[in-house]
Amino acid sequence: MxxxxxxxxxxxxxxxxxxxxxxxxxxxxxxxxxxxxxxxxxxxxxxxxxxxxxxxxxxxxxxxxxxxxxxxxxxxxxxxxxxxxxxxxxxxxxxxxxxxxxxSDPYDKTAEDTMENEELGMAIFGCLEGLAEKQAAIFRKKTIDGIDTETICNEYNITPSNLWVIIHRARKAMADCLEKSWF
Amino acid sequence: MSGEKLVLVEFMSFKLECDKANHICDKNQYKEATFREKVRLIFHLIYCRACRKYTARNNKLTKLIKTPDVKTVSAEDKSILKERLQKETTE
Missing domain, CATH: 1.10.1740 (Rna Polymerase Sigma Factor; Chain: A)
Known part of the structure; x- marks a missing residue:
């Protein structure tokens, strides 16, 4: 181990x-x-x-x-x-x-809803950890923080097509990972 | 005769390779695909099973991440956390 x-x-x-x-x-x-x-x-x-x-x-x-x-x-x-x-x-x-x-939290949801959502948030960030560092950071910025393509490209000094390749790979990996733990 | 050829040429320029289709699909997840691209993607999806599957999964991923219950720690809060941690390490 x-x-x-x-x-x-x-x-x-x-x-x-x-x-x-x-x-x-x-x-x-x-x-x-x-x-x-x-x-x-x-x-x-x-x-x-x-x-x-x-x-x-x-x-x-x-x-x-x-x-x-x-x-x-x-x-x-x-x-x-x-x-x-x-x-x-x-x-x-x-x-x-x-x-x-x-x-449990006294929200107007059923206990089951709360449990599902709690797992979802954790599943997503758990999967994000599995990605390569740069991939995860870029995916996060683009998808979760909603930063536009140009800003990210400037920050990492990459071209938009580089960015889309990274996003594509990250999305694929995330979908694979979430398929196991969530879908 | 030439009319048929023209239609064929137009069709070829309209037709998509799978990697291009996936690229458009990725862009579409961020609402960055143009109208023309979207139409091309839809036509591609009619006959391409693999891309249909990819698109379905991609859409699902976007939907999951958009769920309001997926919480994130804002950048400010993260820097506050970092500061507190930093303080402790230096003391």
Whole structure:
């Protein structure tokens, strides 16, 4: 098994979107999500010596983030002076003892919708990570940020036909990847 | 006779190779294909199964990414995150 290394300098660019999609459906507040991600990165930085390299960087960060989200709910719960409710649960992905860990957002969607959308956001950014760095960056700029062709070409010093080839390859790879995890 | 030839020539210039068709399809995902290109693409898709498949997948990808539930962290927020992280590393 290859040893995974940590590279904190790239964390924000590589994982913040992925972590944000994970967090926002759980806390439903932009500011809080932002803070939690920031705390996660800091905690990761502090305990980076404990990282054994068995999991990928992303898995490791998600596991920290999970703790942070739980802590967040514990905190607001005790602020209100409410009792915590203990329920033991375990399913495929997670297990634990506290109802707070399972709080779903009170949006007017069904639980199923929320779950699907949460997976979609994460699936997209998960796939984006699999692309070559330059390809991913250009695809992101063009598709998600909606920056026009000329600006991107100038930034990377490439011709429009170069750009379209990169976009084409990226779209193909993304479709392949999402087909496995999402379609 | 020459009329037939003319139609043939026009048809050949109108006909698309698959890689060109895919290129137009890519452009169309960003609403950058011209009307003429779109018509050519549609005619190509009538008889080209592979490109129909590619187009369907490409459209699906665009639709998925456009879903409002796919959230992104804005550039400003990212730089805030980076700053916080930077501060911690230097301390």
């Amino acid at each position: 290859p040893i995974n290394l940590l590279n904190p300098n790239l964390w924000v660019d590589k994982y913040s979107d992925y972590l944000y999609n994970y967090t926002i459906v759980r806390v439903n507040n932009h500011e809080i999500a932002q803070d939690l991600i920031s705390e996660t990165f800091l905690a990761g930085l502090k305990s980076k010596d404990n990282f054994k390299g068995e999991a990928t960087e992303r898995t490791w960060l998600i596991s920290i983030l999970k703790r942070k989200i739980i802590d967040h709910y514990r905190k607001i719960n005790s602020n209100k002076g409410k009792a915590e409710i203990r329920v033991t649960y375990s399913d495929g992905e997670s297990e634990g003892d506290w109802l707070e860990e399972r709080i």
